[in-house]
Amino acid sequence: RALHLTRLELRRILQSIFDGDKIQVQGGKFHGLLFRPYDDPETMAGDAVLAGLAMYSALTEAFSDVFGAYPALIPAIGIEYGECLVANIGIRGDRELISVGNAANQAAKILVGGTDAITVGNNLYDLLSSDEQAWFTPSGNAYRLDCTSIEDIEAIVRDAGVEWSVQSSINKFTEDKDNLPLSDISIEDARETIDITRLGPTRVKIVPAANMFVDIDGYTSLVESLDGDTDELA
Numbered sequence: 574r575a576l577h578l579t580r581l582e583l584r585r586i587l588q589s590i591f592d593g594d595k596i597q598v599q600g601g602k603f604h605g606l607l608f609r610p611y612d613d614p615e616t617m618a619g620d621a622v623l624a625g626l627a628m629y630s631a632l633t634e635a636f637s638d639v640f641g642a643y644p645a646l647i648p649a650i651g652i653e654y655g656e657c658l659v660a661n662i663g664i665r666g667d668r669e670l671i672s673v674g675n676a677a678n679q680a681a682k683i684l685v686g687g688t689d690a691i692t693v694g695n696n697l698y699d700l701l702s703s704d705e706q707a708w709f710t711p712s713g714n715a716y717r718l719d720c721t722s723i724e725d726i727e728a729i730v731r732d733a734g735v736e737w738s739v740q741s742s743i744n745k746f747t748e749d750k751d752n753l754p755l756s757d758i759s760i761e762d763a764r765e766t767i768d769i770t771r772l773g774p775t776r777v778k779i780v781p782a783a784n785m786f787v788d789i790d791g792y793t794s795l796v797e798s799l800d801g802d803t804d805e806l807a
Contacts, residue, residue, distance in 0.1 A: 574758060575636075575643060576601065577774045578749045582631050582742055590737045591624045596659075596672045604681075606657065606672055618654055618700035622708075622718075623730050625650045625691040627737050630726045635742035639750060648720075651684030653677075653694030656801055678793040683715040691718040 580595075583603050587593040593607040607621050632648045655676030663669035676696070683692045698706060698716045708723075709716035723729065727739050753774055763780040772778065799805045 574750075574753055574755065574774070575640065575646075577753065578746060579603075579632060579636065579646070581749055582635075582745055583628055585745060586627050586631060586737065586742070587624060590627065590735060591620055593624070596670050596677075602681075604672065604677065606659065608657075614654060615700050615702070618697045619702065619705055619733070620735075621652050621654070621697065622691060622693070622701070622705060623733055623735055625652055626720065626723070626726045627730050627735070627742075629689075629691065629720045630739055631742040633720075635739050635746055638739075638743050639746040647688050649684045649687045649689075650691045651680040651682070651687065651693075652691065652697055653679040653683070654697040654700060655679075655797075658796055658806060673793065673796055675793055675797045683713075687712070687717055689719065689721050691720060692716070693718075 580598050580603060583605070584595045587595060587605045587607070591607060592609045593605055596604040596606050598604070605624075607617055607624065610616055629648050629650060632646045636643075636646055653676045655674055657672045657674040657676055659670070659672050661670055676694075679694045683694055692712060692715050693701075693709065694715055698709065701709075706716075708718045710719075711717075720726070727737075730737055757775045758777065759775060760777045760779060763778045767778050767780065796806070
């Protein structure tokens with residue numbers, strides 16, 4: 574339930590508050606994309622940091638307020654700017670929405686070790702204003718903001734003109750919690766072939782399995798090297 578409800582709230586913040594979109598969820602990881610305002614990368618970069626701050630507060634302050642008996646969540650957030658190739662692929666359509674490119678790859682890599690922090694790549698850092706850059710300190714080949722050092726994240730987001738508050742996330746967590754009581758969730762052993770269309774927040778299967786991850790080496794750098802050439806990308 575915790576994974577499901579946190580993903581609902583992260584998606585709401587990204588889509589309804591910052592006009593972006595969810596790309597993919599994998600276990601405890603959430604992959605989102607901000608692509609507005611168009612032709613204004615500086616504003617987009619600042620908004621991405623604000624979105625990260627709002628998400629951090631939602632996962633910590635708001636979540637703990639509603640789920641006091643759960644372990645405290647410790648987020649790690651990575652953000653980078655760059656050209657992205659976005660597509661729906663595979664046999665299940667929008668269940669396999671992807672974003673390919675160096676921005677996604679770097680954002681996933683630099684968040685490692687950045688607990689309770691927002692880590693941004695060089696491209697995004699260079700787009701931030703000097704005041705925004707002052708929040709970050711160098712960390713390897715990236716820049717890191719310690720979220721625990723900020724006294725009032727909500728005030729920073731509000732002063733930027735963004736209509737989000739910790740209370741709004743508390744309200745959504747509470748509403749979603751009431752709509753998904755634990756008594757409705759069934760966790761069952763897999764005794765037959767799993768029909769994935771019947772799985773969801775209220776029905777879960779447990780199965781011993783070998784997890785496989787296959788990476789195509791050099792694919793991201795190849796996309797980056799084509800520099801937006803649509804014929805070559807196709």
